[in-house]
Amino acid sequence: MRASHPPIPKRLPAGDGPKIIALAKAYGLQGLRQKDLAGVFPPDFQGLTDLAKALESEGRIRILSFAPLHLVAREAIDYFEEKFVAYLEKFHSSHIKERGVALSKIQERFEIPRQILLLCLKTLVHEGKLREDHGFYALADFVRELPEREERILQKIEEECFAGRPRSVSPAEVCERMNLSPETRNQLLDILVERKRIIAGKDGYYVHRPWLEDLIEKLRAKGPRDLPVAEFKEMTGLSRKYAIPLLELLDEMGVTRRKGAGREILEEPSSPSSRS
Missing domain, CATH: 1.10.10.10 (Winged helix-like DNA-binding domain superfamily/Winged helix DNA-binding domain)
Structure with missing residues (x-):
């Protein structure tokens, strides 16, 4: 999905607010910049910032910056949500053991300006539709599923490494006995954090919640x-x-x-x- 937009409307509605909304919708996920308004509002127009703030308070737009003004229509964020949720649903169905999609992969897939992408993601996280975990994004209700064998391993790691006082046995020691790779070990620890069984501190330090x-x-x-x-x-x-x-x-x-x-x-x- 590229950040493209349809041709700018030749005829704009009456009223300053409706004009900005119409243009913001037309510019879509590229966002509407102050320079794009040069032919619509006179150079000495003083009320642009206040007008944008009012439209944002109404939920019609989101402002990325004021100087110069840069904004995106709420309709464009909703469009991104529709496409991104469909993408995540497909990703989760084929990657049930992964915590989500990395931001770098999202950027590569959707090809929209990074500032607008981050705004869209932040908005959806704030609204409880997505969750973010160290740069990975997933649907809010997504739960990673594990085969029965790995669920037993997960339980064993929790019991041996974290039950009682912390660090009696390290996760690395337990996983080494089970011939698990560091990648699998880290994935299982991530799941324990996600399920709120352990808490992660600095430098790979984990504690039983x-x-x-x-x-x-x-x-x-x-x-x-x-x-x-x-x-x-x-x-x-x-x-x-x-x-x-x-x-x-x-x-x-x-x-x-x-x-x-x-x-x-x-x-x-x-x-x-x-x-x-």
Whole structure:
């Protein structure tokens, strides 16, 4: 699908707003730029930005930039959605073990300006029609399916590597015993993350979600206070090698933050319902 558009209408509707919408529809997934309006609005026309904002608030267009103005019709995004959803459905049916389609492959397939492609994808993710995972896109309700044998392997990886304290056995060790390739191992770990059984941190660090949630609850119970690394190691039973990456993950999650040589347990954020 190339970013093409039909010929510009020779006759435009009356009214500034309808003119912009008609032109935006005509330019389709190329997007309508300020220079394209040169023959429609006088050079000294002052209300263009406010007009575009009003049309965006009505859901008729999406603005990519203001200076210079660059916008795309909502109708064009809907057209992209129709084509992209059909493409994803076909992709998922023949790639049931893959998390989704890489952004680079989407760009190659649809050949529309990158800025507009990203806007379309972001809009569809925001509306809950797609999900994005580290640059891969899938339909929101897509669930990866595995053969029965691989489901058993997945269960074994979770039980041996993550049940109880983290890193008692590494995923690499378990997969090596099963003669699984690194590619298959990473794919299975991705599925555990996707199914919310484990949480991924930096540099390939994974933690069992139930264990981590229990740990966070225990930390919250201690209240906001300093947390020396030695105390954290004793609390978790982890060596420094694994305690530090886990603390970094807790930092990312807003449970702790670095303070001197140790950490500080942060106050739990108030839920919206508890605010007056």
